[in-house]
Amino acid sequence: MTVLRTESEPRLEEIADQVFAYVQPDGGWCLNNAGVIVSGGESALIDTAATEARALALRSAVRRVSPRAPRTVVNTHFHGDHTFGNFVFAPEAVVVAHERTRTEMAGAGLHLTGLWPDVEWGELSLALPSLTYEKRMTLHVGEVTAELLHLGPAHTTDDTVVWLPRERVLFTGDLVMSGATPFCPMGSVSGSLEALVEMRKFGARTVVTGHGPVAGPELLDRAESYLRWLQTLARDGLAAGLSPLEAARETDLGEFAELLDSERLVPNLHRAYAEALGGVPGERMDIGALFGEMIEFHGGLPVCHA
16 A cells, blocks of 8 residues: 655644644654653643744744743754654753763764755754653643653663553653654563553653654553564564565565555564564664664655754
8 A cells, every 4th residue: 555645734633732743744754753742831841843844833833822932842852853842842941861862972972963864954053951750750831731651672771751640641752653654673572561561551641753643552562463463474484484575575464554654674573583582672783784784764854854
């Protein structure tokens, strides 16, 4: 199945009283979501955006619903589409993240911009988290309580989810995708499944994923189905003596063909193969090489509309 890509303007959706999701369609490569909490004259932001222009648009959207600029920015993980826009907010906000997020951000720098050199990234500068935590942290925004928890290794080794217990809203970062293919070569397949178990315990009513439309807890089930299918592909591929790239080429995507960015199957299989062979979840892999295989499988560089 060929997935049609359509472009439309980012939108700010109120998903609970004074809690918003900032959704950037279509949710493919580098088109991430953000969250906005407004209460008691204060506001906080969950993730930023990939480019200078998109971060400035996000700032304008926040100011439409908040009397002040955000005092806090939470990064769910280190990837540039969620963090490059920090610098737009950092003069007025404290950037908060898991302790590994700061380390990984500093190590990665602006490397992502080199993967898609035709994107108009703007005049980016890194704004690293200045406040970090290890396991969990509580953030108070006016009358809203937000629980920050580190789960994984899953999408990466530094994932943060943000849970609003009164509003029953869960911001998953890229631990879960909505309408897009999961991506876990920098983290863990088994760890992602364990993280889903923990996220289900919240009893969320509304789930804001790292990419794609806002929905409900059924997104957790969809993610689990893909990840268990991935583990089966890896076991079958290993038994047949196929490399991850060869296994991907022989795979019928079936029910997952409708997901955006299906080429992620190749690096995902590399992680699933490694774990099936006893590899440690979250141990580093050659992401550059995996990205190269993904491009080979896809027949060219995946499209990035950032």
